[in-house]
Amino acid sequence: MQKFLNRLRAMSRLGNSEMDAVEGACRDVIRLEADTDLVREGEPAEHVHVLLEGWACRYVLLPEGGRQIPALLLPGDVADLDALLAQRRPYAVATLTACEVAVLSCQAVHAAMAQYPALGAALLMGALHENVIMTHRNVSLGRQSARERVAHLLCELANRLSDDDATTKGAYALPLTQAELGDVLGLSTVHVNRVLQSLRADALIRVANRRLEVLDWNGLGQVAGFHCRPAHADASRSSRSGAWRTYAQQPMHQRPA
């Protein structure tokens, strides 16, 4: 509960009345064990689910039998806000660990937004933040090698977890199987295994009983290649060379060096 409230407050300035409204709306909480479907693709969308505790994921099954996980959901994340918009669910949601989930009716959310504009703003900011994360994953899937993709995901998770807590001394619980990592990264289980081994061999990470330890943040970030500055290793801000100019110019990828 607290993590969701913190998240909302980080997004928009909320007063006590808004906070109370949220807390009231989240009164309906269910507890699920690991590997349980929360919503199924194609189902009518009548509720919004907020992940209070545990890890979960959105996933899509392909006709040929494959699976893709377009989003990992961490404590405080909203699992399926698009229920406000769509009649039918465009993806399924399943737990990865034991979870605590708040169930809200779409009507209630709509009503709350109409009454408290700041709440709508907070939800919008959350959706935009998710959008940025998906953009990065998109870039990763489209243009990075397996090694880069794995490194990038590990950095992203460290970033997202450090917002709340954890990541103390550069290690965090990673309750994902290699098969699930593969479904996130668009890789086969076998190849995920080999890439993790290679990262271990290079003394960048260490894995032990469902925990990931990052031995070399700079090195891992370098492999990840883009948009991957852990909160710790802040480094020099705006390290990019050259001044940016306003529009009415050639696109960057066509500029002379």
Added chain:
Amino acid sequence: MQKFLNRLRAMSRLGNSEMDAVEGACRDVIRLEADTDLVREGEPAEHVHVLLEGWACRYVLLPEGGRQIPALLLPGDVADLDALLAQRRPYAVATLTACEVAVLSCQAVHAAMAQYPALGAALLMGALHENVIMTHRNVSLGRQSARERVAHLLCELANRLSDDDATTKGAYALPLTQAELGDVLGLSTVHVNRVLQSLRADALIRVANRRLEVLDWNGLGQVAGFHCRPAHADASRSSRSGAWRTYAQQPMHQRPA
């Protein structure tokens, strides 16, 4: 302008005062020619841009020199709403054709949302819609072959364009080079070429002077494989077999056949 207003109205019920507010905020319009950078990655984010006419894209450049286009922007799309959230731009935006763009200050958007809750709701719905599109692209990039990805993109564009207009008789203007298609789909230019040829050879599509003609919607949708029902070929709704059940069950991909 009209396309943006229509889009907003489709997302949330807007009164005359909201519409006027939007129209007032969009009074600052600039005209750009094709292949022009609108915003650059890393730049401070002080404005939000709305694409009134023409095609544009978000893009990210990778250290090794590659490029990924995580989003194609069509008339009525908001190019960079996340400027409301981030200090620095997480991606660049460039025009693909000549464009008309409204430039809004972030402050103005924030103020409008505070005054008109329905407007915030509309923007939220727009962001969620974008999110669903990115989810689909994500699945496509992660788990589909080049052929499937191309088919999927062509279907997606048909869908998005048919919301507004166009797509009459199953053809639409597609002002993208094969290199740009590759940057959207995470493929090399060469392979995009070969895949398009193969789709042509199978009498699924036809390409002529920057227009795409779909000869066989069912066939193309079948290649695309998932989530790809053009508004035309609506077909039998909910064609999936088996009834969906509520949660507290095993995830779908582990269910016995």
Added chain:
DNA sequence: CGAAGTGTTGAAGGGTTTCAAGCATAGTGG
């Protein structure tokens, strides 16, 4: 102890990339 899930390893095969070159088309200036 057996069973199931997860991690690990090797070998073969294939989808895609890269490199390199040739072709087509449109715009430009002499």
Added chain:
DNA sequence: CCACTATGCTTGAAACCCTTCAACACTTCG
């Protein structure tokens, strides 16, 4: 009007990253 150039499209061959298949080891748990 015609080189001349630039841009995008097309094609072939070699190389590579990753997948698939198959088997085995390890751990957990009933």
